[in-house]
Amino acid sequence: MPSGEPRREPIIELAHAGVIFATSKGDPLVAVEDMSLTIYREEIVSLVGPSGCGKSTVLRMLAGLQQPTSGDIWIGGGKTRRGFSEVAIVFQRPTLLPWLSVMDNVLYPVKVLQRPTKAHRSRAMELLELVGLQDMAERMPHELSGGMQQRASIARSLILDPKILLMDEPFGALDALTREDLQLDLLDIHAETRKTILLVTHSINEAVLLSDRVAVMSARPGRMQDLVEIDVPKPRGAESAARPDFLALSQRIRDDIFGPRTGRKGRRA
Template identity: 50%
Template sequence: MSDASTRDGATSAGSAASGRTYRPGVTLEGVTKTFGTAGAPVVALERVDLTIGDGEFVAVVGPSGCGKSTMLRLISRLSLPTTGKITVFDDTSTKPPIGMSIVFQNHVLLAWRTILENVLFPADMVGESKAPLRAKAMDLLTSVGLADFAGRYPHELSGGMKQRASIARALLLQPRLLLMDEPFGALDALTREQMRVDLEALWLKHRMTILFITHSIDEAVLLADRVIVMSPRPGRIERIMEINMARPRGLAARRDPEFLEKTEEITEIFLSRGVLHGEAH
C-alpha cells in the first residue's frame, strides 16, 4: 500500500504528499444513515468521517448498495442523516446548499426545450434573467462540444450528447459544489472515456468542488485527487487513496505506473472483501 493511502475515514483537506492544499469544503462527522423500521433497520452508511477540500475532485467507488449515492443525497440534503453532522461551506442547516448542482445518471432534460433552453433552465429556477446568461450558456455548450446543437431538442441527440448538455446546465450558475451520481453509467465505453476527458478539462477550468460517484475503478483513479473506497453494506470508508498523477490525464494516463498501481490496489481490496471473485495475487 502506498504511503498516501489510509484506512481511516477521517482525513484533513489537502495533502502533504501531493503538495495540494485545500481548505475544508464539505465535512461529514460520525454520519450514519439508517432506513426501514426500528424492528428491521437497514444501515446504509455507518460512522462516516470525511473532509472534502474546497476545489477538490473526490471520487467514491464501491459495490452496489454500499451507500455511495446515499452519501451524495445527504450532502445535497435531499435526505438527512440519522446521526452525525454534515457541514457544507460552513453551513450546517438542513436546507440544500447554496451554490450546489447535481448531475444524475439520467440526463433529465426537458423534452419541449431546446438544448440551449435546457442549459438556461437553472436561471428560471432561481428567478434570474436569462438574457445575460445566454452568452455563458453558449460558451458552456462550446466547451462540451454542443454549440452546433444549441437549437436542437433532446430527442435529436445521442445519450452522450444529452449528458454533456446536463453537465453544461449544471455549470451555468457557477456552482461551488458539483455532485455527480454515476453520470456516465449509461454511456458506451468510448463515449464514457471522452466524457471523462471533457469533465476533467471543465474542472481544471472552473475548479469547483466535485464529488463523483462511480462503480468504475479506472474512472475513479483517472479523475480524482483522492479516491474514497467504500466497503459493502453497512457502508463504511474502507480506504482513502491519494492520486498524484500529473494533470491533465488524457488517454495516455492509463499507461501511467501509478494508474496501474492504484487500480490494482483497489481491485485487491474488493477481492479481499468478497466484492469481486477471482484469484487474488
C-alpha cells in the same frame, strides 16, 4: 502538512454521518454508518465501493435530498446548504426536459429560481461551448446522442455557478468510447472551472483517471474503508492508464473492494 505547502481549504465535511432506513417490515436498515470524509476546495474525489454500499446515499445527503440520521455534514463551512448556487447534481440519466431546446434546458434552473434568463443567456452559450455543444443550442434533446445529452446536463448543472458538483455515475449509461471521451471532457471542464467535484462511480479506472483522491467504502453498512491519494502526474489522458503507478493504484482499490485474489480461477485469498 509541510510548511512549504499551501493550506487546503475544506469545502465538504462529513463527520460520523449515518443513514438508517425503515423497511416495509419496520426493521431498521443501516445504509451508511460512521462516515467521515473531508473534501477540499477545487479537488476531484471519487467515491467507490461494492454495489449497495451507500455511495449514492452519501451523495444525496450532500445534495440535501436525504437527511442524515446521525452525525454532521458541513458544506462550505456551514451546516445549511444554500440551494443550487452551492451544490449542483448530475445524475446517471441526463433528465433533460424533452419539450425544451438545449439552450432552454441549460437555462431551466435560472427560470425555476425566477431569475432573468436574458442575463444568463450568454453564460449558457459559454457553457455549451465548454462542453462542445455550441452548435446544438436550438436543437431538441431527442436530436442529441446520449453523450451530447449528458454534456448538456453538465452545462445545466454549472449555469448558477455552484461551488460543488455532485455526479452520480454520470457516464454509467454510455458506451465505452463515449464514456472515455466524456471523462477527458470532465478533466477539461474542471481545469476551466475549478469546481469541487464528488464523483460516484463503479469504474475503478475512471476513479483513478479523474481523481485527486479516491474514497473507498465498505460493503453495507457503508463506512470509509480507505482513502487513496492519486499521485499520477497531470495532465492525464487515456495513455495514463498504462502507467505502472496508475495500475498499482487501481489494484490497491480493487483489493480494498474485493480482497486479494490468488490462484488460476482468481479465488479470493
